[in-house]
Amino acid sequence: MRVLLLGSTGIIGRRVAAEFARTEEVTDLIVGGRNYETLRRSTSLLGENTRAALLDVEDDALLGTACVQADVVVNCCGPAHLTEVPAATAAIEAGVAYVSLGNDYAASGAVAELDERARSTGATVVSGCGLSPGITTLLAALAREELDDVTETEISLAHSYRDLPTETQTSHLLHTLEAPGATINDYELEVDRSGDSPHLIYFPEPVGWVETVGCSHPELHNLKSQGLRSMTVGFGLTEKAAMDALRSLALTPLTSTRVAQRVLNLALALPPRGPRWSAARVDVVGHRDGHPATVSLGVVDHLINLASSPMILATLKLGKGQRSPGVRSPAEAFDHRDFLAQLGGRGTRIARLEPLAL
Amino acid sequence: MVAKLIRLIIAAAIGAVGVWWGRQVAHSKTPPPQGTWREISEAELARKGDNAEP
Numbered sequence: 001m002r003v004l005l006l007g008s009t010g011i012i013g014r015r016v017a018a019e020f021a022r023t024e025e026v027t028d029l030i031v032g033g034r035n036y037e038t039l040r041r042s043t044s045l046l047g048e049n050t051r052a053a054l055l056d057v058e059d060d061a062l063l064g065t066a067c068v069q070a071d072v073v074v075n076c077c078g079p080a081h082l083t084e085v086p087a088a089t090a091a092i093e094a095g096v097a098y099v100s101l102g103n104d105y106a107a108s109g110a111v112a113e114l115d116e117r118a119r120s121t122g123a124t125v126v127s128g129c130g131l132s133p134g135i136t137t138l139l140a141a142l143a144r145e146e147l148d149d150v151t152e153t154e155i156s157l158a159h160s161y162r163d164l165p166t167e168t169q170t171s172h173l174l175h176t177l178e179a180p181g182a183t184i185n186d187y188e189l190e191v192d193r194s195g196d197s198p199h200l201i202y203f204p205e206p207v208g209w210v211e212t213v214g215c216s217h218p219e220l221h222n223l224k225s226q227g228l229r230s231m232t233v234g235f236g237l238t239e240k241a242a243m244d245a246l247r248s249l250a251l252t253p254l255t256s257t258r259v260a261q262r263v264l265n266l267a268l269a270l271p272p273r274g275p276r277w278s279a280a281r282v283d284v285v286g287h288r289d290g291h292p293a294t295v296s297l298g299v300v301d302h303l304i305n306l307a308s309s310p311m312i313l314a315t316l317k318l319g320k321g322q323r324s325p326g327v328r329s330p331a332e333a334f335d336h337r338d339f340l341a342q343l344g345g346r347g348t349r350i351a352r353l354e355p356l357a358l
Numbered sequence: 359m360v361a362k363l364i365r366l367i368i369a370a371a372i373g374a375v376g377v378w379w380g381r382q383v384a385h386s387k388t389p390p391p392q393g394t395w396r397e398i399s400e401a402e403l404a405r406k407g408d409n410a411e412p
Contacts, residue, residue, distance in 0.1 A: 142403075202392040209388040244378065298395060341403035350403070351395040 001319035002028040004070035006057060006087055007077030009033040009042055011166055012101070015308045016076055021046040025319055032066060057083045060090065067094035072318050074311060075100035078168035081175050085110045088127055095121040097318040099311050102128035103172065105182060108218030115327040124323040126333045129314045131306040132157055132233075132280055133219050134330055135299050138340050139282040139350075141331040143295035147286035152230040154283040155219050156201040158210040160238045160276045161264055163303040170264060171257040176235060177250035179216040184231040189220070195247050201234060203279035204298040204351045210274065212236035213247065221329075238274030242267040278303040281353075296353035299343075309346050313339060 003020055007013040008031035020026045029046065032055035033039045043052040053066050057077055063086065067073055073091040075098070077083040084100060084107035091098035092114055102108050111127040118125050128134060136155050144150055159173075181194035194215045201212050212234030219233055237243035245267040249255045279300040287293060299306065310330065317334055324333065344350050 200389065202389075204395040208391075244381070296393075297398075337403050337405075340398075341400045344398070344400040344403060350398045352398055353393045354396050355393040356391070 001025050001072065001316075002030070002070045003315060003319070004030045004032060004053075004066055004073045006032045006055065006073065006075045007083070009035060009038040010076060010078065010168060011164060012078075012304060012307050013076035014042060015304055016074060016312055017042065017046060017050075019308075019312050020315070021050055023316070025316055028070075030066060030070060057086045057090075060086065063087070063090040064093060067091050067096055070094075070096055072097040072099065072315050074098075074315050075102075076308075076311070079172040079175060080104035080107050081172075081179075084108070084127065088114065088125055092118045092121055092123045092125060095123050097323055098123060098125045098127070099129050099314045099318065100127050101130035101307060101311065102133065103130060103218060104175065105179060105216040105218045105220070108133070108221045112221050112327050119326045122325045124318060124325055124333065125327045126314050126318070126330055127327060128218055128221075129310045129330050130308075131278070131299075131303070131310070132217070133221075134310040135306060135340075135343065135348075136219060136280050136282050137329050137331045138334075138336040139280070139297040139299065140284055141336040142340060143282060143284035143297050144286075146295050147284065147288050147293060148290075150228065150284055150286040152283075152285040153228055154232050154234070154285075155217070156203070156212050156234045156236075156281045156283075157278075158201070158203045158207050158212070158236050158238050158274075158280070159278045159303055160274065161242045162239065162268060162276050163278055164307075165261070165265060165268075167257055167261055170261045173237075173246055174250055174255065174257065174260055176215045176217070177213070177247060181214045181216045181233075182220050183214065183233075184220065184228050187229055195250055197232075197234075199234070201236070201281060202353070203281050204300040204349065206275045207238060207277050207279040207300055208275075210236045210238055210279075211240065211243065238277070239268055240272055240274065241270035277301070278306055280306075298351050298353065299348060300351070301348040305346070305348060309343055309348060310339075313342050 008017045029050045032053045039052040075087040081104040088111045177195045180191045197214045215235040217233035249260045281298040283296045
């Protein structure tokens with residue numbers, strides 16, 4: 001399998017590249033990036049099946065030329081609101097499979113609209129295959145199995161900023177709280193302000209209780225076809241002072257990413273400092289045997305594993321020929337049980353909330 | 359005039375820190391666990407996989 005990896009010099013990109021370099025199935029690995037020196041250094045460490053390519057997602061022609069040399073394009077380039085659409089478009093035009101974190105609401109919606117074009121070129125596009133969308137999409141599918149019908153879905157995310165305090169991550173977090181938040185309320189899509197409705201959510205240990213706020217999130221694109229009565233997505237940082245600072249920064253116009261990164265790093269010194277673990281929780285509400293029922297599933301690991309493992313597994317599955325052309329959510333493209341079992345095998349903890357007996 | 363403005367800014371800054379600190383204290387106590395998170399094993403996950411790979 002030939003893999004083109006975009007954003008291979010970032011933290012997540014380096015992790016993905018290192019794993020592909022020692023995977024037998026990947027016979028040819030092209031690592032793309034904008035900085036020649038960084039690329040050269042990382043390529044020299046990866047082995048003989050690796051080639052470096054100086055690439056910029058904004059250069060359509062160069063990106064298109066690189067895409068046709070691969071079977072699967074993996075996009076670790078961030079932030080998604082800037083890189084997702086050009087990278088997905090190039091892969092679709094080249095007719096090759098595509099996997100990405102795709103964790104931006106507007107970009108994910110724009111990629112969903114390329115579905116027809118992807119079908120015509122034969123490209124399988126799994127945009128949104130990290131923690132969320134990605135693992136949360138698969139957990140929602142797993143929870144649905146236990147219910148006769150589904151009326152509500154609530155997705156909650158708790159990130160540790162200390163886990164991945166990069167400029168790209170900061171830019172993504174700011175954008176998540178700055179962009180309008182979308183929810184489904186009484187079967188209607190409603191666009192509201194992000195950063196509102198704070199409430200405490202109990203995540204798998206060691207994360208525990210974290211305050212989350214409503215946010216803009218692409219999971220709606222993945223789950224909207226289910227005819228849900230209600231759907232919300234909430235987001236919080238395990239470091240409370242950093243979360244307060246992030247919410248304030250998101251309300252401040254013209255906040256630069258570098259300034260935000262400095263402020264958040266300063267806020268990390270303030271108590272209470274939450275655990276250095278990240279988690280997600282999916283609550284699916286519906287009916288079972290005619291009675292109301294709720295299934296709550298969660299996942300916990302370090303953010304770098306939660307983001308990179310699903311992309312690695314998805315790439316290997318697409319490389320083995322598990323493809324159906326079009327823009328697919330991870331739950332549509334893969335068997336969710338099999339995928340989650342493989343994630344569990346990599347050390348990611350998947351758990352079910354069993355309420356306390358009254 | 360300048361002195362008044364400086365006093366106002368200092369008062370606003372102290373107020374902001376006070377509100378933030380009050381919030382920290384108010385939220386320092388978390389509720390008891392909502393339940394028990396039971397790990398789902400690989401075997402349990404793979405059991406019902408219709409299209410699971412061998």
